[in-house]
């Protein structure tokens with residue numbers, strides 16, 4: 275350790291030197307975080323992931339571990355001041371400088387996302403502006419440490435926090451894009467798009483307000499607007515946005531000022547000549563083809579700067595464009611590069627790999643220890659509190675955001691009698707993964723309540739369940755129309771199905787259907803439910819006549835009117851009331867077992883149904899989860915959806931449901947690609 279750089283909400287950052295003399299930044303987390311087992315577990319997962327992130331514009335994670343019972347990680351030490359500090363001291367950024375920040379940070383986010391990671395806490399404090407251009411730091415732990423948000427507070431919120439993150443989901447790449455847009459607005463105006471005053475006010479504006487984007491224009495305005503969409507599924511990906519921004523000439527207000535800015539590299543300054551500049555020196559990768567980079571002079575002008583690269587970049591994926599520039603030059607980097615892309619350019623070929631380049635005199639990149647001086651300025655000169663560092667609880671809870679209707683339209687019952695084979699989950703579509711709270715009057719994005727997630731997941735097929743009584747594999751099993759008659763019919767059908775299950779199919783489908791009856795185990799209960807009980811059942815268990823299955827229905831339930839033909843019987847003068855058949859209250863709980871592969875899903879819906887009689891239910895968490903409600907009452911034929919919140923890092927939650935004596939446990943395995 276050679277010095278203390280500063281301290282943030284999560285830990286203290288030290289400058290340090292490795293045995294080989296490389297200078298690094300070591301972030302030592304506060305003890306309170308290190309003591310949390312969940313943090314320790316997810317820390318390792320996220321840091322492993324973060325170590326895969328390489329490329330231009332990111333301070334690479336070099337090591338991590340535990341020291342004196344405190345978690346730490348070491349990353350490349352970046353010379354420079356944070357974007358927040360720069361704006362505070364020098365004022366807002368514009369023109370070329372703003373474009374550099376936008377492109378540099380997008381490049382970094384592209385690399386982070388391509389590595390399967392997400393920053394999770396992106397903002398002006400996590401962008402350091404140094405001689406090498408914008409460098410994104412601290413992308414390893416944002417998703418680990420912002421648990422207060424997921425747990426229902428706003429202690430980890432910042433003016434750049436995405437609405438879905440405020441609502442409790444673990445931030446994913448889409449959340450980074452929202453934060454990126456806010457950061458660009460901050461750079462251009464000195465103000466976050468939704469303000470940066472009190473936490474409740476900012477949170478309210480993020481959820482309901484209209485951002486002030488008047489300082490932006492042209493393509494950058496379009497990009498920022500798209501990223502501030504409250505629906506994460508509609509935000510563009512970093513990679514896509516980078517292509518969009520690179521492919522156009524700067525509009526008014528974004529025009530580079532020739533020679534006024536030395537550019538990213540140590541070149542002689544920008545001129546309106548073509549491209550990002552043909553700096554010959556290789557940079558981050560072993561690239562062999564000299565190519566343009568962000569170093570010397572030319573920038574953003576029309577010309578060869580963004581021409582097609584020559585080779586694929588296995589590091590950052592195959593890419594989808596063959597160069598977006600109009601020029602004919604070598605483009606941003608050229609040949610193939612298995613690692614960081616190719617030499618000096620932005621990337622190679624269709625991918626985005628590669629470094630920002632070292633400029634015309636760049637040559638091979640040298641270790642930080644040889645190029646960087648620390649501290650660049652006295653730490654005391656640094657402003658004390660960046661605007662993104664909100665801390666402490668505030669008198670708001672995110673929970674009410676979730677409390678929409680618990681009732682969902684019941685699914686059709688057909689498949690219940692023959693449930694689909696158990697299948698492991700697939701990742702639901704982004705819309706389902708990131709259901710966003712719908713503020714009052716805000717119709718622009720969907721609600722996060724049970725309806726939303728449930729219907730999205732069911733309607734689209736890929737279901738995070740194992741062995742559930744889902745209707746999704748049956749054609750036309752989407753949500754039913756909301757007609758009263760249809761509802762009644764469905765109720766009948768469901769009632770019939772559950773009786774059918776009880777009457778004989780329960781054994782075959784026990785893995786897929788959890789039925790809780792007054793007698794306890796559904797497999798023991800099933801035979802009991804089949805024959806018509808001699809006496810009316812208890813009122814709770816008896817469906818109303820309208821809800822009883824019609825006796826003419828071909829169900830496997832023995833029925834005197836069907837099994838005892840009476841061909842000679844003359845019709846009664848007055849129609850007899852249809853015999854009622856008491857059905858015990860049965861609580862259907864599905865799915866019984868949920869396995870989630872995505873590490874962005876931190877909540878799941880569990881559907882409760884009462885196809886027979888009305889039921890009262892109670893849920894107890896026996897292992898790590900939080901429920902949207904723990905008890906309730908479901909009318910006969912109705913259903914309810916409750917949401918279980920958990921931690922998507924290889925953990926398990928167990929929720930025990932009881933109803934009139936019976937009980938079943940739903941197991942949720944929170945996943946992640948590394949689990």
Ligand SMILES: Nc1ncnc2c1ncn2[C@@H]1O[C@H](COP(=O)(O)OP(=O)(O)OP(=O)(O)O)[C@@H](O)[C@H]1O
Nearest residue numbers: 279280281282283284285287299333350351352399
């Ligand atoms: N890799 C790095 N190179 C150079 N300086 C760094 C690096 N990482 C962090 N710093 C600096 O260390 C100081 C503290 O960083 P830290 O990340 O703890 O701050 P923060 O973002 O305000 O807090 P937090 O992320 O914990 O809420 C900041 O001034 C930051 O710019």
